[in-house]
Amino acid sequence: MHRGRVVFGAMDEVVFGRPAREAIVEQLDRLGAERAFLMVSGTLNRETDEIEKVRAALGPRCVGTFDKMPAHTPRAAVIAAAEQARGAKADLIVTIGGGSITDGAKAVQLCLANNVTTSDGIETIRTHGGVSPAMHPPTVRQISVPTTIAGGEFSSIAGVTNEAKRQKEMLRHPLVMPRATILDPELSVHTPEWLFLSTGIRAVDHCVEGICSREAHPYGDAQALKGLEMLATGLPRVKANPKDISARMDCQIGTWLSTGPLASGVPMGASHGIGYVLGAEFDVPHGYTSCVMLPAVMRWNKRDNADRQALVAAAMGHAGADAGDVLDRFIRDLGMPRSLQEVRVGPEHFDRIATQAMRTPWVPRNPRKIDDPSQVREILEMAA
Numbered sequence: 001m002h003r004g005r006v007v008f009g010a011m012d013e014v015v016f017g018r019p020a021r022e023a024i025v026e027q028l029d030r031l032g033a034e035r036a037f038l039m040v041s042g043t044l045n046r047e048t049d050e051i052e053k054v055r056a057a058l059g060p061r062c063v064g065t066f067d068k069m070p071a072h073t074p075r076a077a078v079i080a081a082a083e084q085a086r087g088a089k090a091d092l093i094v095t096i097g098g099g100s101i102t103d104g105a106k107a108v109q110l111c112l113a114n115n116v117t118t119s120d121g122i123e124t125i126r127t128h129g130g131v132s133p134a135m136h137p138p139t140v141r142q143i144s145v146p147t148t149i150a151g152g153e154f155s156s157i158a159g160v161t162n163e164a165k166r167q168k169e170m171l172r173h174p175l176v177m178p179r180a181t182i183l184d185p186e187l188s189v190h191t192p193e194w195l196f197l198s199t200g201i202r203a204v205d206h207c208v209e210g211i212c213s214r215e216a217h218p219y220g221d222a223q224a225l226k227g228l229e230m231l232a233t234g235l236p237r238v239k240a241n242p243k244d245i246s247a248r249m250d251c252q253i254g255t256w257l258s259t260g261p262l263a264s265g266v267p268m269g270a271s272h273g274i275g276y277v278l279g280a281e282f283d284v285p286h287g288y289t290s291c292v293m294l295p296a297v298m299r300w301n302k303r304d305n306a307d308r309q310a311l312v313a314a315a316m317g318h319a320g321a322d323a324g325d326v327l328d329r330f331i332r333d334l335g336m337p338r339s340l341q342e343v344r345v346g347p348e349h350f351d352r353i354a355t356q357a358m359r360t361p362w363v364p365r366n367p368r369k370i371d372d373p374s375q376v377r378e379i380l381e382m383a384a
Helices: 020-031 042-047 050-061 075-087 099-113 120-124 185-190 193-212 218-240 245-258 270-282 286-315 323-333 347-358 373-383
Strands: 013-016 036-040 062-066 092-097 141-146 157-162 167-172 180-183
Touching (some): 020 092, 036 050, 042 050, 050 062, 075 099, 185 245, 193 218, 193 270
Parallel strands (some): 141 180
16 A cells, blocks of 8 residues: 655746746746846856846846856855845846756755855754754745756755865755746757756656655656656657757656656655765766666666566666666667766775765665665675
């Protein structure tokens, strides 16, 4: 018998397949916002006219632009953005860019609401042992226009890197989820190929770990299986023709669906847990961590969840095949890295990674029980 609880997030709507600049103006009208603060990709702002088009559409309702958010959302950049948003008296944050920017704006919302003005101040709003401290809810909310496809815009969790400790820390509040997400595939054409495709594998990882979880349920399965099918056909089409807008749209919708399990309480597993450590400690891009770890995690877990893994292979169009092999080949064919060596992580680091991974929220909930770091090390050796 299934048991569980599905909590609907604080997002009002998802708009897809329309130009972002039109949809953003409609959202401001809907929300009665007058002072929109843009947090955007530096590349989009400096090397294309896309952000300028949005500013023009907003006119005097745009009160500032922040375009200096590095990968992995470091604390210092969050504070700088919050400072600028505070000075601009923003009443809404609009993000246009990748996951680091989306997460950055989530953190900025909490900084504004709780008067956090220094990097150390972030200590007071981050989760400790998975539990969020008591804090004021955000009143300046956000809308998001993602240009990568890792899916962070559909969650109420932000990862922020503590530069001093080189650790990714979580901030969590139901209201940091964007009030609306706008999926405009045209904007993603500017995203570097490696970034679009690798974040697509991140979305695949959300689907796969959701489907393979011990705590999977039909509501999460329905979304993850359909999302996986759309990503499995869409990503190779984008690789073959970067101007295929309908393939990009499929990838964006597949990504939205990929967040179904996590949003409905299904935990991720060791691929996500180990990925957190590789990102924070070794600066491995988010998507690459999934490219390298997911097939190894699947092979290690197969002893305990072969039935669920069969669903993965079937959704990817290879019924009856080994899911680890299907994923391995799929990731390789997209030209993504497939080993820790390729992302410059050597065996001398495995003990440290294994110890750190045990402290993440997901490794303890991996479908095949992981009781100590030596088991994480076995997975790392398979991915070496």
